[in-house]
Amino acid sequence: MTEGNFVDYVKIYVTSGNGGKGSSHLHREKYVPKGGPDGGDGGRGGHIIIRGDKNLWTLFHFKFKKHFRAGHGEHGSKNRSTGADGEDVYMDVPLGTVVKDTDSGEVLFEITEHGEEKIVVKGGKGGLGNWHFKTATNQTPRYAQSGLEGEEKNITLEMKVLADVGLVGFPNAGKSTLLSVVTAAKPKIADYEFTTLKPNLGIVQHRDFQTFVMADIPGIIEGAAEGKGLGHYFLRHIERNSTLLFLIPADSKDIKKEYDILLDELRRYNPEMLDKDRFIAISKSDMLDEELKAEMREEFGKAFDGVPYMFISSVAQQGIQELKDRLWEMLNRDEEG
Structure with a gap:
């Protein structure tokens, strides 16, 4: 999936259908000159329904279609015939999509299961036909209800990436x-900050054809929890990951400080983030010799408060299989226990 196709935030205008009018028809046939009221009810207007689809990974299909309008209910007719309901419109979204009212900022609901359906705007109710209004003193009412108008709303679809492991780092x-x-x-890779502006998802192939999903979340900067840089835009994606993999380069000026800043940003954004399993990978470790690694191990024992860590090098392919093994163990620990 290319970065340009990863759309995780869209604003959309939705309108449900109007309800159909009730009929004010009076029954007429040969030999029945005054058959009384028999006007049917109007059909309800169509709903706009948001539906979860596990096969979708992005909101890209909403990039060029921003208006959705449901069908209107048909009017009632004679013989108490109810008008047909307006056609519902379904909007399929990836799991982990949050739906908000754009104008108020209120979170309306969240879609987390495949096939889950939620009505975002209801169609207008159909009007009652005149036969409902017949009374002992009013035998032939010549009026019926109009259908109610549909609703309109500006909504925001915001996607939180559903992945097993979230990569956290500057x-x-x-x-x-x-x-x-x-x-x-195939993420974009370059030696400058903010190469990644959208999350990249990848399937990690483990042993015996087992797999798990890893998400490269765009880099956090200090102050991200306050929205500095693209802070909140990035941090919301980490909420859905069950395990957080902190990646800190070996050439960092202060590895402990960098880890503490990352942890603090997550804490300030959402304290529950600290309840997730954590693992620390010291990247670019091919530039370290064994003596330096031994010194760092002594320091890290206290620095990381018991959080497991290891040295890796993506370029030199050092520790990569072991890292996958450790992450797999962490992801499946609860199931085995």
Whole structure:
């Protein structure tokens, strides 16, 4: 999936259908000159329904279609015939899509299961036909209800990536390189900050044809929780990952400080993020000799508060299989336990 095709945020205008009018028809046939009211009800207007689809990974199909309008209900007719309901419109979205009211900012609902359906705007109710209004004192009512108008709404679809492992790190920490090595994903890789502006998803092939999904989340910068840079836009994707893989380059000036800043950004954005499993990978470790690694291990024991870590090098392919093994164990620990 190319970066340009990964659309995870769209604004859309939706309108449900109007309800049909009730009929004010009076029954007429040969030998029955005054048959009384027999006008049927109007059909309801069509709903706009949002439906989850596990086969979708992006909101790209909404990039060029921003208006959705459901069908109107048909009018009632004679013989108490109810008008047909307006045609419903289904909008298929990836799992993990949050639907918001654009104008108020209110979260309306979230789609998390395949086939799950939620009505975002209801069609207008059809009007009652005149036979409903017949009384002892009013035998031939010549009026019926008009149908109710449909609703209109500006909505925002916001996607949170559903992945097993989320890569967390500062810009240029080597996340895209790691993803390209452990999966078949082809992220854009360059030696400057913010190469990744959209999440990249990749399927990690593990042993015995087992797989898990890894997401390269765009780099966090200090102050991201306050929305600095593209902060909130990036951080929301990490909420859906069950395991967080912190990637810190070996040539960082202060590895402990970098880890603490990343952790603090997640804490300030959503404290529940710290409940997720964590693993730390020191990337670009091919530039370290064994003596330096031994010194760093002594320091890391206390620095990372017991969070497991290991040295890897995506370019030199060092520690990659072991990293996949460790992540697989973490992802399946709950199931086995």
